[in-house]
Amino acid sequence: MRIFWVLLKKELRGFFVSPVAYIVIALVMVQTGFSFRAALSILETGAHSQGSIVRWTFDSQWFWLSYFFIFPLVTMRLFSEEKKLGTLETLFTAPVRAWQVVGAKYGAAVIFYCILWLPSLANFGLVEYLTGGAVEMPVGQLQGSYLILLLMGLFNLALGCFASSLTSNQIVAAVISFTGSLMHYLLGIFIIYVGKRVPEVFLDAVGYIASVDHIRAFASGLIDTRPIVYYLSLTLLFLGFTHQVVEFRRWKP
Amino acid sequence: MIEAQDLTKRYAGRTAVDAISFFVKPGEIVGFLGPNGAGKTTTMRMLSGYMPPSSGSAVVAGYDVFRDSIDVRRNVGYMPENAPLYGDLRVKEYLHFRAELKGLRGREARRRTGEVMDMCGVTDMRRRLICNLSKGYRQRVALADTLLHQPQLLILDEPTNGLDPTQIRHIREMLVGLKERQTVMLSTHILSEVEKICDRVIMIHHGRIRACDTPQNLARQLRAAATVSLEIKGKGPMTGLLEALPGVRKAEQEENLNEGWKTIMVRVEAQCDPREAILELATKEHWIIREMHQQLPSLEDVFVELAASDAPPADQ
Numbered sequence: 381m382r383i384f385w386v387l388l389k390k391e392l393r394g395f396f397v398s399p400v401a402y403i404v405i406a407l408v409m410v411q412t413g414f415s416f417r418a419a420l421s422i423l424e425t426g427a428h429s430q431g432s433i434v435r436w437t438f439d440s441q442w443f444w445l446s447y448f449f450i451f452p453l454v455t456m457r458l459f460s461e462e463k464k465l466g467t468l469e470t471l472f473t474a475p476v477r478a479w480q481v482v483g484a485k486y487g488a489a490v491i492f493y494c495i496l497w498l499p500s501l502a503n504f505g506l507v508e509y510l511t512g513g514a515v516e517m518p519v520g521q522l523q524g525s526y527l528i529l530l531l532m533g534l535f536n537l538a539l540g541c542f543a544s545s546l547t548s549n550q551i552v553a554a555v556i557s558f559t560g561s562l563m564h565y566l567l568g569i570f571i572i573y574v575g576k577r578v579p580e581v582f583l584d585a586v587g588y589i590a591s592v593d594h595i596r597a598f599a600s601g602l603i604d605t606r607p608i609v610y611y612l613s614l615t616l617l618f619l620g621f622t623h624q625v626v627e628f629r630r631w632k633p
Numbered sequence: 634m635i636e637a638q639d640l641t642k643r644y645a646g647r648t649a650v651d652a653i654s655f656f657v658k659p660g661e662i663v664g665f666l667g668p669n670g671a672g673k674t675t676t677m678r679m680l681s682g683y684m685p686p687s688s689g690s691a692v693v694a695g696y697d698v699f700r701d702s703i704d705v706r707r708n709v710g711y712m713p714e715n716a717p718l719y720g721d722l723r724v725k726e727y728l729h730f731r732a733e734l735k736g737l738r739g740r741e742a743r744r745r746t747g748e749v750m751d752m753c754g755v756t757d758m759r760r761r762l763i764c765n766l767s768k769g770y771r772q773r774v775a776l777a778d779t780l781l782h783q784p785q786l787l788i789l790d791e792p793t794n795g796l797d798p799t800q801i802r803h804i805r806e807m808l809v810g811l812k813e814r815q816t817v818m819l820s821t822h823i824l825s826e827v828e829k830i831c832d833r834v835i836m837i838h839h840g841r842i843r844a845c846d847t848p849q850n851l852a853r854q855l856r857a858a859a860t861v862s863l864e865i866k867g868k869g870p871m872t873g874l875l876e877a878l879p880g881v882r883k884a885e886q887e888e889n890l891n892e893g894w895k896t897i898m899v900r901v902e903a904q905c906d907p908r909e910a911i912l913e914l915a916t917k918e919h920w921i922i923r924e925m926h927q928q929l930p931s932l933e934d935v936f937v938e939l940a941a942s943d944a945p946p947a948d949q
């Protein structure tokens with residue numbers, strides 16, 4: 381376990397010395413800033429018979445347009461860079477186990493991802509503070525929104541980790557990770573368009589995994605355990621894959 | 634310290650290391666030689682627990698390299714070829730990180746980090762980013778890393794590759810100094826180095842062991858044996874008469890010096906010394922010899938002969 385902490389510390393440090401980290405932080409701040417501004421302008425026009433500032437923020441096109449850029453940027457480095465440099469060889473001739481390495485890299489990515497969203501929380505705090513509580517702050521919706529962001533983050537980061545373990549080329553890793561994340565997200569939207577033409581069973585299955593539905597539910601404060609289980613198991617699955625790929629050289633042909 | 638039994642590694646059908654068996658005793662310094670692509674790196678990776686053998690087994694420091702790979706790694710300091718390091722860390726930070734990875738804690742880790750930096754001469758560079766170091770210094774940092782946890786066995790893949798002559802000598806002395814407590818297996822292309830420090834040499838070629846002996850014995854057993862060079866003056870068919878002597882394979886006139894002196898190279902059969910016979914012949918024929926010098930074969934000759942001895946096996 382000690383070795384895990386040593387590795388985690390190093391990986392986290394790795395995030396904050398790389399310029400990519402600051403680009404991602406800037407991206408997320410711009411992204412949440414824009415969608416928050418959009419939500420505020422709805423509030424200004426006074427047409428807020430339904431919904432709330434939280435829902436408008438996370439329902440914005442702006443937001444989801446840039447959301448999936450985060451994951452390749454955060455994860456592409458993790459394994460690809462070490463593969464290219466050859467440092468995996470140094471790493472794995474020290475007494476470390478593959479799960480410690482995978483866990484530390486993934487853990488650092490998750491911690492970094494969580495830090496990314498802290499500034500956006502301040503937005504809501506600021507509105508409440510400035511308006512002196514005149515704008516109603518739906519706590520349940522806020523919690524739900526951030527929970528779904530965390531869940532989708534856990535899954536997409538695991539997917540990114542896996543992509544990065546496949547190749548020594550960071551660009552390739554980024555493309556795999558981006559395509560994978562986006563395809564998964566678009567599945568839910570795709571079903572809205574083809575809706576009537578596919579069999580009921582298939583619709584149900586896709587409905588179960590459609591991120592758009594999850595987001596809508598969670599953002600309105602409806603916290604469902606099925607998506608939670610779904611995202612967590614996908615996360616474990618991809619971390620397992622990553623572990624297998626990292627251990628690949630130890631397979632006996 | 635190392636016992637390898639039929640160690641084999643196949644990459645996608647091609648055999649890189651083919652059923653090699655050897656042993657290394659505690660306290661030995663063993664040189665691992667072979668032409669490019671012979672399978673040195675592959676063998677060392679298997680011994681250090683990085684990759685398992687396709688078949689066969691090896692016991693290193695009392696542990697099986699496949700089943701107890703973590704225990705093997707605790708007792709082995711491995712330096713990969715080309716010294717891959719994290720460029721975004723400073724030298725001291727890197728070594729401290731490695732010390733912690735290898736299970737050293739707090740003060741102990743700091744103390745060992747300082748010690749190995751002194752041993753490898755990188756103390757002056759401790760605040761530099763690794764990506765800004767020259768190749769030789771990176772090599773030294775990688776070597777310092779292997780010493781951190783005071784392993785019983787050091788496996789070094791071309792440790793002196795890219796170092797300047799002073800530093801090569803320094804490392805050589807360091808390895809000899811470590812001999813009390815540590816066993817060393819190193820691969821290298823610098824043969825003079827092997828002749829100076831290695832107790833034993835293992836030569837591989839196309840994944841098979843071709844020779845395994847002390848450097849002196851290896852050179853002695855060589856088929857392309859010693860040469861004797863002569864500076865000589867006299868009349869008659871010199872080379873013909875010399876070749877008629879027992880133990881002489883070939884005599885060639887090299888060049889004509891002034892005043893009738895010439896140099897002749899005499900190639901000698903293995904384990905023969907025809908110098909006395911040459912002298913007797915010269916007395917009999919009234920030749921004058923002003924210089925005679927026997928040159929023993931070097932490890933380099935063994936190496937070159939070995940590398941040229943057979944064509945690569947056809948790909949399966």
Ligand SMILES: Nc1ncnc2c1ncn2[C@@H]1O[C@H](COP(=O)(O)OP(=O)(O)OP(=O)(O)O)[C@@H](O)[C@H]1O
Nearest residue numbers: 644645649667668669670671672673674675676714
């Ligand atoms: N990852 C790999 N995949 C496929 N083949 C490999 C791999 N690594 C090495 N080989 C092959 O295995 C053989 C032995 O390679 P190895 O790196 O062990 O040679 P070496 O003795 O270290 O050579 P050098 O002196 O050039 O370092 C070579 O033919 C090489 O092409």
Ligand SMILES: [Mg+2]
Nearest residue numbers: 673674675714
């Ligand atoms: Mg090599």
